Amino acid sequence: MCGILGTVPYTPYDKFKPALDTLYHRGPDSFGVESVDHDVTLGHRRLSILDVSETGHQPMKSENDRYLITFNGEIYNFIEIKKELALKGHSFKSTSDTEVLLKAFLEWGEECVHKFNGMWAFAIWDKETKKLFISRDRYGKKPLFYAQINGQFVFASEMKAIFPFFKQLEISEDFHWMKKNIFFYESTDKCLIKGIQRFPAGHSAVYKAGKLNTYRYHNTLDNLVEVPKSYDEQVEKFRELFMDACKLRMRSDVTIGTALSGGLDSSATISAMANLAKDNGSYSKDWQHAFVASFPGTPLDESYYAKKVTDNLGIGATFVDINPLQHWDKLEEYFYKFEDLYITSPIPMIMLYESVKKNGVTVTLDGHGADELLSGYQQGNLEALWDAKLSPSKTKDILNIYQDSINEDKEQYKRTNSSKLYTDFMSKKTVKKILGKTMPSIDNGHPNFKKLDNHAQYLYAMFHENILPTLLRNYDRYAMINSVEIRMPFMDHRIVNFVNSLPYSSKIGGGYTKRIVRDALDPYMPKEVTWRKSKIGFSSPIVNWMQNDLSDWFLSTINDTDFLQSNLVSNPKDLQTKITKIVKGENNEFSDAQKCWSELSPYIWEKSVLSGKSFPNK
Template sequence: MCGILGTIPCSPNEIFKPALDTLTHRGPDSYGIEHIGQDISLGHRRLSILDLSPKGHQPMLDDSGRYAVIFNGEIYNFLEIKKELEGLGHKFRSTSDTEVLLKAYIEWGEESVSRFNGMWAFGIWDRDTKQLFLSRDRFGKKPLFYSQIGDTFVFASEMKAIFPYMETLEVSEDFHWMKRNIFFYEATEKCLIKGIKRFPAGHNGVFKGGRLTIYRYWNTLDHLVGVPDTYQGQVEHFRELFMDACKLRMRSDVTIGTALSGGLDSSATIAAMAHLSKNNRSYSDDWQHAFVASFPGTPLDESHYAKMVTDHLGIGATFVDIEPLRHWGKLEEYFYLFEDLYITSPLPMIMLYETVKANGVTVTLDGHGADELLSGYQQGNLESLWDARWSPTRTKDILNIYQDSINEDKVQYERMNSSKVYTTFMVRKLAKKALRKKMPSTDNNHPNFRKLDNHAQYLYAMFHENILPTLLRNYDRYAMINGVEIRMPFMDHRIVSFVNSLPYSSKIGNGYTKRIVRDALDPYLPKEVTWRKTKVGFSSPIVDWMQNDLKEWFLDITHSGAFLRSDLVSDPKTLQKEIGNIVNRESHSFADAQKCWTDLSPYIWGEAVLKRRN
């Protein structure tokens, strides 16, 4: 897990080294630079996780000197691939996954990525053909940006490493569309900064002769699988896949742990780690480190559920009280490091992973991806109503699940009665069907997409194209700002293919969301967590903050001349009034407060990113 930077042709070191150092937070342990003739400069900031010795140093060259690689990520099945390569005559001088990746490419070329179980963004230079090969993992867990600036092609882990090569920083033509569609730009090439593009997930690229050619190597719809006929068989197969996904992700030469919320997904992850360790199937003995974000006195606090889990497993936990005033002075620095826009403050998440690092843990196994894959959100749950429309029993079950999943706080979170929910959904769905509207997805013309049930189609887009890509970007930043790597067993590509092949009734039903996860992991978890119905997302208690700790800050910033003159905010005066309504307790709506933050954040972003550079 690291930060990478490359330029074609070579860059002067007095420009390249400072540009690489903007990624120091991603790789605080060491750095390496290779200028290969006049052809290419390759730079790497290292976060040492596998093979901590200098043998794992990057940029890494093969024995002949023909190939050079810079790599950000982890190949979890590197030991299995290494054994196969050794059988083909390859010799290894390190115990790193980087060397395995490089020699896999030498052996199998561009097809090598299909053998990897992991997360990655890497570049491999071929000195003989003067060709650069780029690749990004199947689902975009690791970031990659690029830009053509005059005669120079630049690629990097973050936009800020490209900034030194740009004469000026300007917002892109799509900036105002992007700020209104925060969940819909991460899966595109669009970036907030003009002239920079996002390399797409699940794609490879070849840069040769001054031209970049990008092509798709992974589409989940091409990898759907047969599933057991019985639900019990599906549960057993899911359990096997999940345990193996966790086992592979416990490979580490440094201490590992988990960010534990007390919700089902993170609890399932650490329970699987405990089970694997107990049965001598773990690759790490030093895993018993749970970190819990706590929001005392707010509707977002789940720390008591997290304690149930750690007590059940017999391990300790570090509870992190999220006190905004302690870190709010760093907000602009955090926005600079974060680089993008989101609907909530990054503070709680950054503080959590800061504590992880401060306690000597460099790798966490977290539960990200399960909500989008297995229907953890209310709207996704409703989509199954269309699939259950001929069954009154299942329809009633889904509506009960929908109501039970709403946050218990009745002041901030509104409720609607079930009959109204059903009528509203079905009328809208029937109207869309009458107008022959397809489920919005870039893959909705794929023949296998049409074979998915309505619920699976909705989740497919959520997982691959909107919600999850945004969250993956966010958590990459939250953790890497602190030099921490997050691994996500629910996002093992074998699990993704399997779950996308399941019927909706295996994911939602019998009174519960994520049904198959609960049944598969129930033997390892406290019942209060396995069968808990309410869901609380990891966010900021923004209403509470605006009305208490940060009241003065919100009032000061929205009454400042710079804010009122900002052209990054659509309507500063209206936003000033809306924020005043929350601050002065005229509104207690979480949705209203979250919208205020979303509308305000472009201004903070501009102060942190544009003004810092310009």
């Protein structure tokens, strides 16, 4: 896991190195800068995880000096690929996955990406053809941005490394649309800064002679699989895939752990790790490190359930009490490093991964992706009503699941009359069907999209196009701000292909969301966690903060002249009134407070990112 930067044509070292160092937090262990003639400069900031010696240094050259690579990410199945390459006559000088990636490119060319089980953003320069090959992993777990600036092509892991190549920064013409559509811009090429574009997930590209030719190499719909007909067999297959996904992601030359919430997904992950650790496999034995964000006295606190898990496994845990005052003075620095906008404060998540790093852990295996893949959110469950085909028993089950999955921490989610829920949903869906409206998705014209049931279509868009891409972006930043790598077993492409091929009844049913996960991992988890129906999101107790610890900060901010004159806040005076009511206790609605934070964020972003302030790299 690292930070990468590159330019075509080359950039002088004295200009390139400061730009590369804006990514110091992504790779504090070492750095490398290589130029090939006047054609290209590639840079790398390294977070050492596999082969921590000098033989894993980047940028890395091929033995004949023809190719040069800079790579951010991990290829989890590098050992298996290495064995395959060795049989084809390749030899290796290191135990790094970077060398395996480079030689896979030598052997299979651009098709090599289909061999990889991992997360990546990399670029390979071909000295002979003067071509730059670029690729980003299937689902966009690793970030990649690019820009064309005065005839120079610049790419980097974060936008801030591209900033120095501009004469001045300007907001994108899409900025106001983006701030109102927080969950919908990450899967597009739109960026908050004018002139910068996001390289798409699941795509590769070739840059040559001033032109970037991008193409899609992976589409989940092209990789659907035959699934066992019986549910019990599906459970066995899921368990097999998930265990192997965890096993591959436990490969590390440094200490690993997990960010444990006490919810199903992270609990399933660490429980699988514990079970795997009983065997002598090719993965880290130093995994017994659980980190729990604790919010004492608020509805967000899940430490009770997290302790159930660690007690069941016989390991300890580090409980991190989230006190915003400890880090609020760094808010602008965090916004600068985060770079984007979101609906909640980044403080709790950054504090959690800071504790991970301070306790000597560099890699975590976390449960991200399961909610979007397997219907962990309340609203998505209703979509299965259309698939129940008027079956009274199935309909009742789906409605009960919907009602029981109300978030404990969200006051705006109230239990609703089930008959009204059913009637409202089915009538609206029927009208849409009559009008010929399809599920909103960039892939809804794909033949295999039409083969998915209604529930699967909804989850497909959530996973690939809105909620998950945003969360992947967020957690990459939260962790990398602290030089920590997150690995996500639920996002193994074999699992994604398998789950997308399952009927809705394997994902929700029998009274539960994420049914197949519960049945597959039940033997390894405490029952109180496996069969828990309520859900708590990892967020900020924003109402509590606004009315207590941070009341002075909020009032000071909204009465500042710069805030009242900000062009990035839609209506400063109106927002000032809304925030004042919450701070004074006249409004205690979580949803309203969260909206206030979303409306305020562009102002903080403006002060930290657009202003050109300098924040320390170390």
